Structure formats: C-alpha cells, structure tokens
Amino acid sequence: MCAIFGVGSHKEASKITYLGLHALQHRGQEGAGIVSTTDGEPHVCRRKGHVAEVFTESALNRLHGSAAIGHTRYSTTGGNTMANLQPLLMKSSFGWVGIAHNGNLVNAAALTQKLEAEGSIFQSTNDTEVIIHLMARSRERDPERALIEALRQVEGAYSLLVLVKDKLIAVRDPYGFRPLVLGEFLGGPVFASETTAFDLVGAAYKREIAPGEMVVVPLEAPKNMVSTFPFEKTLKRRCVFEAIYFARPDSVLYDQSVHTMRKDFGRVLADEHPALGADVVIPVPDSGVPAAIGFAERSGIPFDMGIIRSHYIGRTFIEPGQAIRDFGVKLKLNPVREAIQGKKVVVVDDSLVRGTTSKKLIKHLRDTGGAKEVHVRISAPPTAYPCFYGIDTPTRSELLASSHSIEKIRDYIGADSLGYLSLDGLLKSISLKSGEGFCHACFSGEYPTPI
Numbered sequence: 472m473c474a475i476f477g478v479g480s481h482k483e484a485s486k487i488t489y490l491g492l493h494a495l496q497h498r499g500q501e502g503a504g505i506v507s508t509t510d511g512e513p514h515v516c517r518r519k520g521h522v523a524e525v526f527t528e529s530a531l532n533r534l535h536g537s538a539a540i541g542h543t544r545y546s547t548t549g550g551n552t553m554a555n556l557q558p559l560l561m562k563s564s565f566g567w568v569g570i571a572h573n574g575n576l577v578n579a580a581a582l583t584q585k586l587e588a589e590g591s592i593f594q595s596t597n598d599t600e601v602i603i604h605l606m607a608r609s610r611e612r613d614p615e616r617a618l619i620e621a622l623r624q625v626e627g628a629y630s631l632l633v634l635v636k637d638k639l640i641a642v643r644d645p646y647g648f649r650p651l652v653l654g655e656f657l658g659g660p661v662f663a664s665e666t667t668a669f670d671l672v673g674a675a676y677k678r679e680i681a682p683g684e685m686v687v688v689p690l691e692a693p694k695n696m697v698s699t700f701p702f703e704k705t706l707k708r709r710c711v712f713e714a715i716y717f718a719r720p721d722s723v724l725y726d727q728s729v730h731t732m733r734k735d736f737g738r739v740l741a742d743e744h745p746a747l748g749a750d751v752v753i754p755v756p757d758s759g760v761p762a763a764i765g766f767a768e769r770s771g772i773p774f775d776m777g778i779i780r781s782h783y784i785g786r787t788f789i790e791p792g793q794a795i796r797d798f799g800v801k802l803k804l805n806p807v808r809e810a811i812q813g814k815k816v817v818v819v820d821d822s823l824v825r826g827t828t829s830k831k832l833i834k835h836l837r838d839t840g841g842a843k844e845v846h847v848r849i850s851a852p853p854t855a856y857p858c859f860y861g862i863d864t865p866t867r868s869e870l871l872a873s874s875h876s877i878e879k880i881r882d883y884i885g886a887d888s889l890g891y892l893s894l895d896g897l898l899k900s901i902s903l904k905s906g907e908g909f910c911h912a913c914f915s916g917e918y919p920t921p922i
C-alpha cells in the first residue's frame with residue numbers, strides 16, 4: 472500500500488507535494504514524509520499521523536526547494552515505527568539519497584542477511600533500506616547507474632521516487648505491480664501513485680510510467696527528462712486489487728477510470744449472481760458504491776444508500792490488528808432503517824477478507840435496520856492467498872476463503888445468500904488495450920515471482 476508523489480520544478484515543491492499526499496491519504500494513514508532539496512542540500516520532515524497533522528505550516532516552510540518527494544505509509548514490511556517512515560534519507564559516498572517506495576520486495580530478507588553478514592548496519596526494518604545499501608555498495612559513482620545496479624538485484628514490487636542533489640528519478644518494477652503515473656505541471660514533470668493527486672494540484676495527466684521504465688529528471692532542466700528501460704523484460708503483472716479496492720474511484724488507473732471499472736464489475740456480478748426478487752441494492756460505503764451502482768443498473772433492482780459510514784473514526788480503526796478491526800465495524804457503519812426495514816436487501820462490497828466486517832454488519836442490518844433478508848454480493852473473487860507485493864493482507868490462516876467453501880463462508884457471516892465475482896468475469900471486464908496481464912495472486916495463488 473502507501474503512496475508516493477514527487478515534483479521536479481516548482482518554487483513551492485514541498486507545498487505541492489503536501490497537497491498531492493492529501494489526495495493520496497487513502498493509500499496509507501500511519502505516517503507521512505517529504506524530502507525536498509535546495510542548492511544541493513536535503514531537507515526532511517517525517518512523522519506518524521495523517522498528512523494534515525504531520526505537516527504544520529512551519530514544517531512546510533522549512534522544506535525549501537524546487538524539487539520534493541513525498542510518501543504516506545501503510546506498513547506491510549517493518550512495523551509502524553519512526554525509523555520506518557519514508558522518504559528515507561541517507562548519505563553515501565556519492566552524496567545524499569532520498570527514496571520513497573510503494574511496494575514490497577520479496578527477497579529483502581535474504582538480501583538484508585547477506586548485507587549484514589558483510590558489515591552493513593541497517594537503521595530500519597524497512598525493505599526499502601536494502602535498495603540504499605545496495606546503491607551505496609555499487610562501484611558506480613553516478614547515483615542513477617548505482618540505482619539501476621541495485622534494482623537489478625531486488626525482486627518484487629517497487630514504484631519508486633528517488634531524489635538526489637541534481638536529479639529526480641521515477642522508476643517502476645518490470646512487472647508493474649504498483650501504479651505510478653506521470654503528469655505535467657506548469658511545464659515540468661510531476662509523479663504520483665494515482666491521478667487523483669494531479670486533479671488536486673491542477674496538473675495534467677500524461678501517461679502511466681510503464682512497467683520497467685525509469686524516468687530521470689535533471690533538476691536544472693526538468694523538461695529534458697529521459698526515459699529508459701534498463702531492466703530485463705518480463706511479463707507485465709499490474710495489481711488487479713488496485714482496481715477492485717485500493718485506488719480511488721476518481722483516479723485513472725492503467726489508463727481506465729476506476730469508477731467505470733468498478734461499475735462494470737458490479738454489472739458482471741449481477742449477471743453471474745442475480746438476486747432475483749430482492750427489493751433494494753445497497754453498497755458498503757465507500758468502496759462498494761460503484762459496484763453496487765453497476766449491480767443495480769444491470770439487475771433493475773433499485774439502488775439506495777442503506778448504510779452510512781462515519782468518516783470521523785480516525786486512523787486507529789484502519790490500522791492493522793484483529794482486535795481493533797473487530798470493534799471498529801459498528802462505529803464505522805450504521806444501517807438506515809427507512810431504506811431497508813422489512814426488505815430483501817442485496818449488500819454489495821468489494822472484498823471479503825477475514826469476514827469480520829460482513830459478519831458484524833449483517834447482524835447489524837438485521838437487528839438494527841430490520842432487514843428481512845440479506846444477500847451478499849462481492850465484486851471480487853474469494854481472497855484466498857496473501858499478497859507479497861505491497862497490499863496488506865493477513866496470513867493465509869486468517870483469510871476466510873483459504874480454508875472455507877463459499878457455503879461455509881455464507882453460513883459464517885450469516886447471509887441468506889453469497890455470490891462472488893468470478894476471476895474470469897473480473898478479467899473479462901478489466902482487459903487492457905495492450906493485452907498485458909494482471910497479478911491476481913490474491914485470488915489464484917499464481918505469484919509472478921518466486922516467494
């Protein structure tokens with residue numbers, strides 16, 4: 472998970488980055504940071520908390536310079552500690568390096584062990600630090616070539632923004648697991664995890680950074696940016712779960728509208744698992760809304776907002792941890808009695824992971840909302856395998872679908888019926904113009920890399 476944002480040529484680069492991170496807050500709420508540079512010197516601010524809390528006006532005023540990179544964190548590797556907050560900023564023989572990473576390296580543990588055995592001292596438990604150590608050990612004196620050499624040794628998911636004294640570098644791993652997009656802002660380049668950040672700052676979306684692409688922006692002449700493909704070619708495997716749940720619906724992901732993709736998932740879901748005779752389709756807000764609209768449109772069953780989500784819970788309830796998740800559901804979601812009382816209700820959600828949300832919510836819909844029947848429709852296939860590429864999924868034993876049939880899951884969550892979108896149906900409705908493929912390991916167990 473996590474978000475990255477970077478700008479190479481703006482006199483208020485850190486303020487633009489701060490705004491960009493605001494739009495990307497949904498990708499990580501544990502902490503945030505910015506590294507900026509002026510006259511070849513770096514400035515850094517990193518703290519735990521939401522973007523709005525981390526960057527006070529005085530903190531932003533200290534982040535001078537016309538280039539900056541930023542990060543919001545959701546820990547997948549390494550705990551939620553100060554040392555693990557990003558962008559990392561470290562010194563090496565070729566100067567300082569700031570690095571912001573979205574993704575997860577699958578061979579980080581093995582590389583860390585090897586590097587430690589050879590004398591490296593790690594400051595964090597963050598897999599991103601491996602990249603800096605590998606860069607520092609490179610014989611290359613140019614940070615760009617050292618970065619390429621380092622990245623050729625790592626395996627897994629990385630969308631990276633790297634800032635050094637005279638360059639901003641954007642790079643995406645050859646599989647293209649995590650998103651990364653390029654925009655244009657006042658004639659210079661800007662990078663973000665999602666296009667919604669461009670909308671906020673007023674930048675124009677140009678294109679995806681392609682899987683395996685590296686874009687180097689010279690800070691002295693940002694318009695002279697250079698794109699190369701320095702890695703061995705491999706199958707492209709963009710993350711399908713970004714389209715299902717993670718990205719914001721107002722973003723353009725893989726050159727398609729997330730909102731439209733999700734409505735399409737709902738339409739196909741209605742074909743595959745119609746809820747004949749139901750009275751109303753309601754989404755689990757916010758992430759279930761587009762799929763529920765699609766389901767209602769295709770099935771002809773009226774749509775209503777039968778559940779209201781509180782937006783004032785704060786980050787405590789979206790941090791990892793079963794105990795927190797359990798009691799968070801009621802605080803977060805409440806039924807609208809007038810919309811569902813005495814009705815046969817279709818509840819559309821984007822995914823079912825541990826089943827905690829659905830189980831508690833269905834009971835709440837019956838007990839508090841007075842629903843007569845509750846039919847659950849999930850706009851994704853059963854999540855049966857953990858993600859090792861940067862989405863925070865629990866271990867296999869905690870994933871309900873790894874060990875339970877759909878009928879058992881239905882019984883556990885207490886639904887009258889349960890239907891999941893099939894993997895075929897999902898892939899049919901999201902196909903890329905280029906014909907390139909997706910990573911759907913969380914549903915199929917087909918991991919594109921050795922784990």
Ligand code: AMP
Nearest residue numbers: 758820822823824825826827828829863
């Ligand atoms: P669960 O209660 O574990 O079944 O979680 C299902 C709910 O969590 C769904 O409403 C999803 O929208 C949401 N969800 C799915 N994947 C994730 C994730 N990786 N992190 C946080 N929430 C998620």
